Amino acid sequence: MTRLLDLTIALPPRWRRRSDPDHGVLVHARAGGVPPSGTPPELVLRCTPVDEGLNEWRRAAHAELGHRLDGFDLEDEDxxxxEGRPVVYARFAHRLGLAELVSEQWSWLVGRTGITLTGTVAREDYADYCDVFEAVAATFEPGTRAA
Known part of the structure; x- marks a missing residue:
């Protein structure tokens, strides 16, 4: 378990971790090994101030991702x-160089703080990591100081 800013999340063992809280990155974890695709799977937990509701915040974020990411395609959202907390989920495809990627995001609103967990992997590795990403998201516990 990793405790950051009074938030708790369980990350896969042996994944390398770093953080940059001054830029909203609570934790960035990358798999220790690289799959045959050559793209290491990663998880990023970010926070940002939010002035609107959860659904409005995420709609605006998806629109921004559509402008920022090459080949952005929102494949699923819900x-x-x-674990008893409102969450907005999204899965989207995008490209980085020649790599075709899939990202999954879970986003929570804790008071006026938006918390987003993003798992990203090469498309060909997605089936091997989607359950890992979902299991990590299920461990998210907001703390009282995040509000």
């Missing part, structure tokens, strides 16, 4: 409860 709003539901995960």
């Amino acid at each position: 709003a539901f409860e995960l």
Whole structure:
């Protein structure tokens, strides 16, 4: 378990971790090994101030990703409860150089703080990591100081 700013999340063992809280990156974890695709899977937990509701915040974020990421394609999105907390989920494709990537995001609103967990992997490795990403998202515990 990693405790950051009174948030708890369980990351895969042996994944290398770093953080940059001054830039909103609570933790950036990358798999220790590289799959045959050559793209190491990664998880990033970010926080940002939010002035609107959860769904409005995420709609605006998806629109921004559409402008910022090469080949952005929102493949799935949903709003539901995960471990009793409202969450917005999205899966989207994009490219980085020649690599075809898939990212999954879970986003929570804790008070006026938006927390987003993003798991990214090469498309050909997605089936091997989607359950890992989902399991990590299920361990998210907001703390009282995040609000």
